[in-house]
Amino acid sequence: MLLLSTAITPLLAAPTLEEVRSTALNSDEIAYDIVEGLTTEIGPRQGGTEAEARARTWSVAKLKSLGFDNVRIEEYQMPTWVRGEETAEIIAPFTHKLAVTALGNSGSTGDKGLEGEIVYFPTLDDLRAAPDGSLKGKIAFVSHSMMRTQDGSSYGAFGPARFVGPNIAAKKGAAAIVIRSAGTDYHRNPHTGNTNFDADVTPIPAGALSIPDAENLERMLKRGKPVTMKLKLTPKNVGMQVSGNVLAEVKGSNPQLPIIVIACHLDSWDLGTGAIDDAAGCGIIAAAAKHLKTLGQPKRTVRLLWAGAEEVGIWGGKDYGSKHAAEPHALAMESDFGAGKVWAVDFTLPDSASEQKAKIIAALAPLGVVPRKAPAGGGADVGAIIAAQKLGIIDLQQDGTKYFDLHHTPDDTLDKIDKAEMRQNVAAWVATLAVVANYEGELKP
Amino acid sequence: MLLLSTAITPLLAAPTLEEVRSTALNSDEIAYDIVEGLTTEIGPRQGGTEAEARARTWSVAKLKSLGFDNVRIEEYQMPTWVRGEETAEIIAPFTHKLAVTALGNSGSTGDKGLEGEIVYFPTLDDLRAAPDGSLKGKIAFVSHSMMRTQDGSSYGAFGPARFVGPNIAAKKGAAAIVIRSAGTDYHRNPHTGNTNFDADVTPIPAGALSIPDAENLERMLKRGKPVTMKLKLTPKNVGMQVSGNVLAEVKGSNPQLPIIVIACHLDSWDLGTGAIDDAAGCGIIAAAAKHLKTLGQPKRTVRLLWAGAEEVGIWGGKDYGSKHAAEPHALAMESDFGAGKVWAVDFTLPDSASEQKAKIIAALAPLGVVPRKAPAGGGADVGAIIAAQKLGIIDLQQDGTKYFDLHHTPDDTLDKIDKAEMRQNVAAWVATLAVVANYEGELKP
Known part of the structure; x- marks a missing residue:
């Protein structure tokens, strides 16, 4: 007591x-x-x-x-x-549906979608080096090598594929762009996120593929035959x-x-x-x-x-x-x-x-x-x-x-x-x- | 030499x-x-x-x-x-889109989908115990506790929610059924797989929710208010x-x-x-x-x-x-x-x-x-x-x-x-x- x-x-x-x-x-x-x-x-x-x-x-x-x-x-x-429908499909030389999502501010393909040959860029710098006009009617595909980092620094290093890749591709005349998701997982869930277009650039359809899908596309491309994608992204500005x-x-x-x-x-x-x-x-x-x-x-x-x-x-x-x-x-x-x-x-x-x-x-x-x-x-x-x-x-x-x-x-x-x-x-x-x-x-x- | x-x-x-x-x-x-x-x-x-x-x-x-x-x-x-469209959405008391996929042999909701109140069964045995006719117009939701096992035995133990759950729900008059995917991951990817209906049972729409979605639905149900789902599954037999x-x-x-x-x-x-x-x-x-x-x-x-x-x-x-x-x-x-x-x-x-x-x-x-x-x-x-x-x-x-x-x-x-x-x-x-x-x-x- x-x-x-x-x-x-x-x-x-x-x-x-x-x-x-x-x-x-x-x-x-x-x-x-x-x-x-x-x-x-x-x-x-x-x-x-x-x-x-x-x-x-x-x-x-x-x-x-x-x-x-x-x-x-x-x-x-x-x-x-706001997001609309989103589908991506390889139609030649193999047929595959790919998991895709539109990036924020992406343009629209319209309801009918668009078809184009894939032009592959292992890195964003490779896209930067592409001659002006060389992408006319094509779908650019930008990959990268983002890895897990404790401090998240790989996002700063490889995120630009998303941040500025679409703007660069648009300026070079691409019909659309898909990127390997800026992410470090291996699931069929693409990573969205904003991209930005210059005020004088018309936004093109811009999507992210899940990482397993991006790697599958890379394997298809390594077979050496032209690869054609049908892409449908129908976001809109409200x-x-x-x-x-x-x-x-x-x-x-x-x-x-x-x-x-x-x-x-x-x-x-x-x-x-x-x-x-x-x-x-x-x-x-x-x-x-x-x-x-x-x-x-x-x-x-x-x-x-x-x-x-x-x-x-x-x-x-x-x-x-x-x-x-x-x-x-x-x-x-x-x-x-x-x-x-x-x-x-x-x-x-x-x-x-x-x-x-x-x-x-x-x-x-x-x-x-x-x-x-x-x-x-x-x-x-x-x-x-x-x-x-x-x-x-x-x-x-x-x-x-x-x-x-x-x-x-x-x-x-x-x-x-x-x-x-x-x-x-x-x-x-x-x-x-x-x-x-x-x-x-x-x-x- | x-x-x-x-x-x-x-x-x-x-x-x-x-x-x-x-x-x-x-x-x-x-x-x-x-x-x-x-x-x-x-x-x-x-x-x-x-x-x-x-x-x-x-x-x-x-x-x-x-x-x-x-x-x-x-x-x-x-x-x-073959699979058709598939969407699931909670429309009350909260609004959530859930990741769903149709189970093989699922019936179709038709293009307009169907709405129904969720009736929750923590296990397949709970569904088995539901009175006949008690599910009329309702959407049964069957969960389970499948865990990782080296020999895969948890699939035999908990897979029946998928194998036979839809048939049981159909016989009790349910309009449709969704199950927690028979899986052990935490990704927004539902697990499909065949289910089977007795010859004299008309197949009902039967879907699997991803595990994060199933757990979210359980949390919504724990709030104690009726939960209503709009389900659209349009598979067909060809x-x-x-x-x-x-x-x-x-x-x-x-x-x-x-x-x-x-x-x-x-x-x-x-x-x-x-x-x-x-x-x-x-x-x-x-x-x-x-x-x-x-x-x-x-x-x-x-x-x-x-x-x-x-x-x-x-x-x-x-x-x-x-x-x-x-x-x-x-x-x-x-x-x-x-x-x-x-x-x-x-x-x-x-x-x-x-x-x-x-x-x-x-x-x-x-x-x-x-x-x-x-x-x-x-x-x-x-x-x-x-x-x-x-x-x-x-x-x-x-x-x-x-x-x-x-x-x-x-x-x-x-x-x-x-x-x-x-x-x-x-x-x-x-x-x-x-x-x-x-x-x-x-x-x-």
Whole structure:
């Protein structure tokens, strides 16, 4: 009985950072619950569509139920492209149906489809080297050698086949283009994603083949006979549509301090249910912000930005940057690389914050996180506000080894979430936020 | 220079069994080449279709080029069912498109599809227990808990959701049925496969959901509100079509001895390219038979049966059993479980052949193969001839741990073949055939 008062005291005091980090690591249910809800009750939620609007309504209710302040939607308009039918078939010298999906902003073949001989380019540079006009009436096929990388760097190296390949092929007169999906899996699920055409270039039909199909096409081509494809992609532009960001806050005790914005994106591509891309990020930042509150009110306001329409052109991030350009911000962070463990931390902070940096590194070390020398870059949705205000940035780098197995495919579903790994993210985020949200000094570099 | 003659001598002598087994294990290219050719130049080859006919033509040329004797086609007629359009969508309380595929012999919803409330059965036994008439106008949804097993036994345990679930649901008045795919992966690729309706039961539309979709549907149902699906499956029966078996032989030196038949099936389901199911089996048995010849002419004739139309009703196996019922056979073997390593060997042989059995066990031991006490059962395509003549059987059991990740899905493609594991199969097969094809005693149990 004598021990009772000492036993009770710690329960009444605010928990320590170590305790909160440990709670997040071992028993957080908030992050998974958000991913489960979005993937079950909403599913795919492409920017500018009615499904994305349902996701915003769902998100407002969820963030309010979690007790955040100032939960609200900021709408904007954006041009919207939607998928149609999509089939690809080799008709000579063998007959094969190939798994294909249209890339965002792809032109249409029309309902009758189009037929063309395949012109094979092992790499994007080979396509770049093709003489102008040499592709007239042909279907360009661009391959590449993307492999799994922990830091996701192979996407930057080989993703351009998708990002700019179609524009290059169009300028050289190609009737259409198919690429080997920018991915690292071996499933019959092509990877979609945006491509962009110059303003003076008419978009051509542009599709991604699944990797097994791309390799099969390469084997057919190696037989040495001309290979002809019939391609049907009938996407269309449906004009300006409503999209929007969902915002929520943990109010800081000192309203004079510039705020911290932490972001994810609420929209997803239409093929999967957007579990890893990026319901996971929204779950992680919301869970971390919720755990942060258990440490007591932070000095700075921490704002959650669940951005709209990232996949299809970062419309939400741009809208946020423009609408909040005049509001003082100190630091930005984003979670948009799945639910794999945080393995490294990068900083873009002033020298004066070196003590805070050391505190963060120390708080992340028990989670296995490596401090690096590379500057932090932020994420797509905070890019505009970072550029407008030259913000401080911290990147909690996630292990992306398996991320491009799933990225932008039908396979991006709830079952791909490893709860323990996602909890480690929540723990890393709350440990980081606890330091920066309670530091009153300068965070801009 | 003195060593020259001794160095040359072994090259002129026939190699030993150990040498042939080692060659197969370390450098066989025949098996992979067959899988590569069938998946690249033919692709899907459903029984009774024009693609299966092209596969037969291809196979005759390939088997002739490999130097086999009596390469020929034996045709037969069979009723043929072909896939149409297939979509499934949850329309309340949430809106979700689900990945679905029709099961073989499924009825059609008609072009307009049908809508119905989902009635959930966690297991097939739960469906069996539903009162007659209780499913009127409803869509039954049967789930199960199939897991990966090395010996594939979970397919026997949980496959009946597909094999007989639709027939049971139809008899209870269901408008349609969807099942959780009989598979062990987590990709958005449903597993097709045949189902069968009693002669007096009108086939209802019967589909398989991908496993992520089935789990999502379960999560929706757990919310407690009625769940409504719109299902469209438009397969049709196209009547009697031509199919056929491809046969080839290694002629034995003693035509009086009953022959050995070794089988695979040439047809595949239409969704994938039939790499593991069962181009691999055809590659393995052909490669083994080819290596067998390098040991010198065997005493018994070894016949290759590349059976037609296995997936859709074992039509090729039945035709073989009927056409060859009067021709003396001694032993049957089949390879139809992918390209994973052989891990066990089972026998159905007479006691008098115990010495031969010991020889086989000894020859397989260096390959890591475990002798078991279970009797061998053979394979689907040799079932009819085994039953007709009570043949000896040897089963080289393959590791099926990953087999049901791919089985009957679009993901059954060349990239899933592990060349080293497939070579181990070829080595195990040639080691086994070398014993039984040169043994003149009784092989029937």
